[in-house]
Amino acid sequence: MKKTICTSLVFLISFLVNAQTPVKYAISFKNAVHHEAQISVVFPKTSSDSLHIRMSRSSPGRYALHEFAKNVYGVTATNEKGDTLKIVRHNPYEWVLVNPKGATIVNYTLFGNRGDGTYSQIDEIHAHLNIPATFMYADAFFSHPVEVTFNVREDLHWKVATQLPNKEGFTYTAPNFQYFFDSPTEISNYKKRSFTVDSNGKDYTIEFVLHDNSTEALLDTYFEKVKRIVLAEKDVFGALPDYDYGKYTFLACYVANASGDGMEHRNSTILTDREGLANGGMDGNIGTVSHEYFHSWNVERLRPKSLEPFNFSKANMSGELWFAEGFTSYYTNLILCRAGIISPEEYAKRLNGTFNYVWNSPAHEYFNPIEMSYQAPFVDAATSVDPVNRENTFISYYSYGSVLGLALDLSLRQNGLNLDDFMRKMWEAQGIEEDPYTIDDLHFNLSLYAGKSFADHFFNNYIYKSKMPDYAVLFESVGFNFTQDENKPYTGMYIKGNTIVRNAQKESPAYKAGLENGDVILAIDGTTVDNAQTIDKIISEKKVGDVIKVKYSRYGEEKTTNLTLQSDPTYHISFNEKAKRKIEKHRETWLKQ
Template sequence: MKKIFGTTLFSMLSLCVFAQNEISYRVSFPNVIHHEAEIAMEIPNVPSGILKVRMSRSSPGRYATHEFGKNVYHLKVFDENGKSLTVNQPAGDEYEIPGHGKSVKVTYTVFGNWIDGTYAGFDETHAHMNIPSTFAFPVGMDARARLVEFKYADKQNWKVATQLKPMGKNSFYAANLQYFMDSPVEIADYKTAKWEVKNKDGKAQTIHLITHSNDTQATIDNYAEMLKKMVDEHFAVWGEFPTYDYGNYYFLDDVYPDNAGDGMEHRNATSIVQRTPKIEGYESNLLGTFSHEYFHSWNVERLRPKTLEPFNFEHSNVSDELWLAEGFTQYYGGLLLTRSGLKTVDNSIQAFTGMVNSVLNTPGAKDFSPIQASRYAVFADAGVAIDQTNKANIFLSYYTYGAATALALDLRLRSEFKLTLDDYMRALWKAYGKPEIAYTVPDLEKTLAELTRNPAFAKDFFKRYIYGTEKNDYAKLLLNAGFVLQKANRGKAYTGFGRLNVVNGKVILPQTLIGSPAYAAGLDIDNVLLTVDGKQINTVADIDAVTEAHKPGDAISITYLYRGEQKTTTLTLAENPALEIVAIEKTGGTLTPAMQTFRDNWLNSQVKSK
């Protein structure tokens, strides 16, 4: 009896400590028609000294800074007796309370009218919340639990969907700030479908499709059946599901034409925002985001770079590994839809064509490594800048760069080692993902060496293609699967003008790329083309007509305006560098049995064979 009493007393004391330390929020929506939410945060057991409260400047899944403090106003602070306290604001997203008691209450209004994975949106149909864009937090109390209660009595059909732990009465719990900030919330009159998945240990978990859209329940149920096929292929890659906290994973899907559009991964959920009228009739359009974000529940959320640990909410984390975290995810996102039968082989080949063109034909890949591309994410990942940058010449998205790297490594493992990229991902999962040990780039190289039993190969691959800027022989690698990499416009002349802008009969150049004929001719952004080869230019068709009349190597005269001054230059046309991937049988070549087997093993379903 003494032992039982002692255990009971310990539990009671633990609950008391929890209650004394948890930071609680109450959220209401009295002016939701004008995109406002009201937040009240209570902070008990406040240490002596200046209390600092702030909004986040970054968000899990994003790699650049976002100034969430700009949408907060009417902030007030009170003590435990309701007395108003002095608040200083040393920065746009920071607040300091110099004098306070043991408990502090902070209230404020937050505006949100941007529906995507990063920001918040409030209107009469729903409350769409990314936590960092919505909730302030006290600095230095990250380990404290969070409790949030949502009040929406006037919205009878609204329901809460979130990975946060439900505590009853529209209250939800997070063990600490990191988990809280990684937990999106959708409150709406949504429709849902769900299904059970069993892990290899026999334990069942539930996957939920939460959809705020103008669709019937039958459409949602049908879409869930499609997602089941996708989920099965993901399981086949990894060999097991992650252990989802509280046994649930949520696809939070918001569909409306005026949405900003996005997909944002979280530990046990993903926020998917689509810009279509509804799901019905657009099912195929939406799948790529679902597949990409779901792959993240392994890769990034648990198989996690050390550079993202812990996530810093005061500025952006610089990461060397986004080429794998995002790029390999990009590669698999489309590939697994093909394996599941939800996309065709031609769809995958089209995606691979884009990857190969980008990595072989852009200056950002020629002169910068995948690691350097990853580090540039702090500026590129939806980061806001009003000044022009040289981004087109110094950066290739780590999504594309990493996906092209994944493609090459997959084909090399298959052709040189009778292994696959699936094997590599499972090895990484076993070493770092499942035990949740944050990895570094050397860890990735070490795992590749162990998998292939060839440290020299792993060292060479990382030295040349990860740390360096060399490129794999994609033509040779693709031919193993019976695909030919060739010039898409062989013998066709190319100016390198890029996507031209036409305004009132004026044809205006975009930023020109290093290595292009336009760049070599000294042409640059905002130049207005007047004549090309003596022909007056008023439309893009005018330029096309001149280009088609010439061949690579021809030199043509160009007159243009630079800051209002007319200038002349000579441009030497090159052969169009665009590449395409074509099935060998469509070129008149022979698809050998070995090529067919290689292709099938790569692109066909893996569900039964693993």
């Protein structure tokens, strides 16, 4: 009896949701040459004495505020009888329509000229639309279905590519605004490739849409790489996600006026860059493909509870980004290696930059990986005009999580386990059913997989604290060389021309000598310098422990200071071609799994 009542209730709720009147949009691009779109929206009938409409302040996959309302103007509103409605403004991102009386029609102009994973760009080559940056919404109708008609420029041969299901013609739908705002759309004269992947007896279509000036042959070559990435990442988790409409779409926009970016979405991803396939993008852009596709598991469905549901009215903060973004970053190059796109030697080489950035930062003193993740609203494409001290206080959760993912994987492999299987366990435990996780869930599931002692050691030392794993042992176990040059002198100055261009890191020679960002180096030990190469030559002839006299200018005043050279802290990671056969096999299992 109870089951029957519950089933009937679920059916009734489903019927009521499906019976909701959709919010209907139409967008046109007659003035695309000046980066404008004309947008109209019909909000359903309301019995309220006011209707609050607004622009989003954030965007899926971004954690900072972006204030999209700044690009909206010419807002007018009428009721269903055509009467003009009064508009009241109480804040910068909201419009209050007074006494709407039934359905409400709103018209406005949008300016958009940034092609990336967050904003919109409108011109005569495309309409590159991130939905929160484009369309107004009303909280009162946030659960309603959506219809949007794209009035494409047929004179420019535009077509529509999106994860939104097509209703008819150029009209697309979304079940609600969470899905609508998560559905970027590329409208252009693009090329497309696709292939079918079987997963658990179900066929899924993987589409690659490319807006680029490359030849069909170049796209074919690139698409082969994309296919290998898709299959290699499927192997990690054991199956594809159950894409809602049986399809996943890569939206790649590699054009001269785009900005380099990548942004994951539920059944699609945005990939943007200035480099087309013919001028560097063939190799330079493929890493973003690897990173963003991995997110269709890790973030989109295996999702932090702190980001579920995503809030479009404020900055979204999460302490799990070291795992969500960082572990995804770890797999980015690992997957390229497994897919045969880069060599093991190249994989080892690529570890150097990230590794040194993380472990030579003084920021460990201030924040652990969880707290670094909390900094996302201040750094994730956030803007501010005042200088900051990130060189000393911040390590990107992408990079920090990446090197911790490396450490966890190699540590597990020393115990006959591996990170792939742990990711699969997490997927099975909380990803498939989309049960959002917490940090405690990560800790608990690692305990189930690798044992409580192992999990406690990893979390207590490297997640809740900021200690450094024993990478010397870990790299030795897979036949990677790991060294530092203790005899190479180091100043801690980051020079462009002869000017220091970064804040001095704490405890570096430059920091101890009182040198700072903006100081102009005039001479070292009496030798005049005018470029970084001259400085490098002088330092190369010194020894660790030598004291050099630095003459510099600050705000037009000449000063001198003594700087004591220290050992260069740079780590060097490389592929050991002479590793023992047992270690070589262990390495092959890791890099070719």
